[in-house]
Amino acid sequence: MNILVCISHVPDTTTRITFEPNGKSLNKAGVTFVINPYDEFGLSKAMEFKEKSNDVHISVICVGDIETEPTLRKALAIGADDAFRIDTQPLDSFSVATLIAEWAKNKSFDLIFTGKESIDENSGAVPGMLAELLGFSFISYATKLDVNGKSVIAYREIDNGMEILEAQLPLLVSCQKGIAEWRIPNMRGIMAARSKPLTVINALQVENRVNTLNFKQPEGKTGCVYYSSDNPEELISVLSTKGII
Amino acid sequence: MSVLVYAELDSGRFKKATLEACSYGVALATMRNSDVAAIVIGECHESELLQIVECGISKVFRVLDSHLETFTTTKYISVIQSIVRENGFNTLITSQSYNSKSITPGLSIRLKSAFISGVVGLPRIEDGKEIYQRMAFSGKGVEEVIALLSDIVISVKTNSFGVNKNKTGELNVIPFNFSLSDDVNDIVPKEIIKTSSTISLTDAEKVVSGGRGLKGPENWGMIEELAGLLGAATACSKPVADVEWRPHHEHVGQTGIQISPDLYIAIGISGAIQHLAGVNSSKVIVVINKDSEAPFFKSADYGIVGDAFEVVPKLINAVKKMKNSL
Numbered sequence: 001m002n003i004l005v006c007i008s009h010v011p012d013t014t015t016r017i018t019f020e021p022n023g024k025s026l027n028k029a030g031v032t033f034v035i036n037p038y039d040e041f042g043l044s045k046a047m048e049f050k051e052k053s054n055d056v057h058i059s060v061i062c063v064g065d066i067e068t069e070p071t072l073r074k075a076l077a078i079g080a081d082d083a084f085r086i087d088t089q090p091l092d093s094f095s096v097a098t099l100i101a102e103w104a105k106n107k108s109f110d111l112i113f114t115g116k117e118s119i120d121e122n123s124g125a126v127p128g129m130l131a132e133l134l135g136f137s138f139i140s141y142a143t144k145l146d147v148n149g150k151s152v153i154a155y156r157e158i159d160n161g162m163e164i165l166e167a168q169l170p171l172l173v174s175c176q177k178g179i180a181e182w183r184i185p186n187m188r189g190i191m192a193a194r195s196k197p198l199t200v201i202n203a204l205q206v207e208n209r210v211n212t213l214n215f216k217q218p219e220g221k222t223g224c225v226y227y228s229s230d231n232p233e234e235l236i237s238v239l240s241t242k243g244i245i
Numbered sequence: 246m247s248v249l250v251y252a253e254l255d256s257g258r259f260k261k262a263t264l265e266a267c268s269y270g271v272a273l274a275t276m277r278n279s280d281v282a283a284i285v286i287g288e289c290h291e292s293e294l295l296q297i298v299e300c301g302i303s304k305v306f307r308v309l310d311s312h313l314e315t316f317t318t319t320k321y322i323s324v325i326q327s328i329v330r331e332n333g334f335n336t337l338i339t340s341q342s343y344n345s346k347s348i349t350p351g352l353s354i355r356l357k358s359a360f361i362s363g364v365v366g367l368p369r370i371e372d373g374k375e376i377y378q379r380m381a382f383s384g385k386g387v388e389e390v391i392a393l394l395s396d397i398v399i400s401v402k403t404n405s406f407g408v409n410k411n412k413t414g415e416l417n418v419i420p421f422n423f424s425l426s427d428d429v430n431d432i433v434p435k436e437i438i439k440t441s442s443t444i445s446l447t448d449a450e451k452v453v454s455g456g457r458g459l460k461g462p463e464n465w466g467m468i469e470e471l472a473g474l475l476g477a478a479t480a481c482s483k484p485v486a487d488v489e490w491r492p493h494h495e496h497v498g499q500t501g502i503q504i505s506p507d508l509y510i511a512i513g514i515s516g517a518i519q520h521l522a523g524v525n526s527s528k529v530i531v532v533i534n535k536d537s538e539a540p541f542f543k544s545a546d547y548g549i550v551g552d553a554f555e556v557v558p559k560l561i562n563a564v565k566k567m568k569n570s571l
């Protein structure tokens with residue numbers, strides 16, 4: 001089985017997000033970058049398959065500049081066999097999906113994993129776009145996945161519940177919590193990752209469809225109004241007067 | 246610049262998020278001085294359609310086809326694509342339900358459109374261009390974007406715009422016949438398992454949430470009671486779901502569900518940055534924590550420093566008293 005995991009390089013979840021003074025981009029000073037946590041669910045799931053069979057090859061791919069290489073090395077340390085970096089600054093979801101699709105289209109992947117969204121842009125757009133561009137069947141928001149030969153049984157999250165689906169490989173799956181447990185790379189993995197192939201691919205010219213003009217920090221709360229624990233009735237009457245409850 | 250809203254049915258009903266998308270579509274069309282219509286796929290009662298009319302949409306494309314009784318991305322993308330194309334709409338609006346979020350990116354490819362996900366509010370106009378706002382960095386940033394194509398697909402962030410059902414009009418249903426070939430190589434839906442909770446977390450206007458401070462699953466009775474009295478859904482922090490004190494579908498935060506209710510009450514939750522990422526767009530946040538230094542208070546509108554086991558029963562009594570006096 002030939003698996004591709006799409007990796008987005010994002011600020012660590014504990015990052016205090018600030019922007020450059022011109023608002024054009026994230027202020028990267030002191031920020032640690034990691035594998036997008038939802039993509040890491042996909043990579044962990046791929047590793048489960050790899051541990052059960054000798055016949056599983058895992059490639060990881062990221063659209064990004066040289067700064068993203070440590071993140072790809074971490075994916076190799078977790079256990080991917082090879083890594084690819086499409087060498088350009090991602091502009092929007094469409095350009096990212098198009099670049100990956102163009103690269104992946106003739107490579108006969110059986111399974112492509114993405115996260116349900118990346119925690120920087122939160123658009124959740126790349127998986128659905130990539131499936132459409134490649135003509136792959138698509139399972140979104142997967143919380144469980146079993147593969148038996150070419151047959152697949154998956155669970156996906158829906159509003160107020162869960163849906164059970166049957167499908168056939170090849171397939172694109174967007175992952176969320178539940179599908180697998182994250183893994184911590186061990187020393188052997190980290191050593192091995194140094195010598196695994198990381199191939200840089202020249203980016204095709206793709207025009208973006210959405211332009212980011214600026215970012216700003218959301219207006220914070222103006223301050224917390226405290227009520228006494230002896231008298232929480234007061235809070236209830238305030239919420240009620242304001243029409244909140 | 247005419248607008249089509251995908252008015253998604255959920256078991257024959259429109260959810261609040263769908264009516265919100267309709268209200269958004271109407272407001273956008275009014276701003277642009279253009280037409281607006283909706284597409285409804287599947288069976289529902291006529292009175293349900295009148296809700297769309299109250300939101301300001303009279304023209305409804307109605308698709309009834311046995312192939313479409315169950316949702317799959319491929320089928321729904323194809324139907325919506327046909328309606329948009331055959332009728333020359335150039336803006337498609339949806340909610341952010343799981344199913345809508347699963348089809349919008351693919352639709353934007355089919356429709357050669359720009360895709361803007363999770364807008365908050367109507368665009369502002371600058372130099373004749375529509376500038377949309379959306380949340381990024383898990384609620385820690387606000388992003389302004391423009392579409393570089395004239396055709397766009399937009400999803401509206403849940404509970405960011407509101408429902409405006411104050412319009413009147415005459416319902417005009419246009420049946421749309423769509424023939425789908427039987428052999429579409431697709432995914433086969435087998436079964437849907439609904440969670441037992443009556444109010445779905447993503448739609449809930451009010452949420453009562455508990456964290457590790459509640460000590461154990463046996464103490465959730467008071468959380469459920471308070472939620473029941475307020476008509477709220479229940480939620481929890483990640484460690485609570487990890488140790489299975491509560492089901493996983495209640496886990497909110499960076500790695501769980503992201504919600505934006507009108508009211509979020511956090512009880513015994515410290516307010517870690519990953520937790521906040523899932524709830525920071527709630528309109529009003531109430532925090533109950535025995536530690537006055539808990540970081541959550543910095544993001545709260547109202548706070549009570551105290552022991553949940555004393556405070557929550559008092560809150561329950563206060564709500565009961567308030568209800569009785571109404």
Ligand SMILES: Cc1cc2nc3c(=O)[nH]c(=O)nc-3n(C[C@H](O)[C@H](O)[C@H](O)COP(=O)(O)OP(=O)(O)OC[C@H]3O[C@@H](n4cnc5c(N)ncnc54)[C@H](O)[C@@H]3O)c2cc1C
Binds near residue numbers: 458459
């Ligand atoms: C990559 C990553 C992703 C994560 N994603 C998420 C996520 O999606 N959602 C999430 O919630 N967390 C997430 N976390 C975990 C997060 O960092 C915190 O560990 C977690 O939110 C803490 O949960 P808690 O507030 O319930 O528990 P604690 O941090 O243990 O806090 C318990 C709180 O209860 C208070 N308390 C104790 N007893 C009482 C009492 N009797 N009355 C009142 N208050 C009391 C304490 O003062 C304390 O503030 C993530 C972490 C990582 C590394």
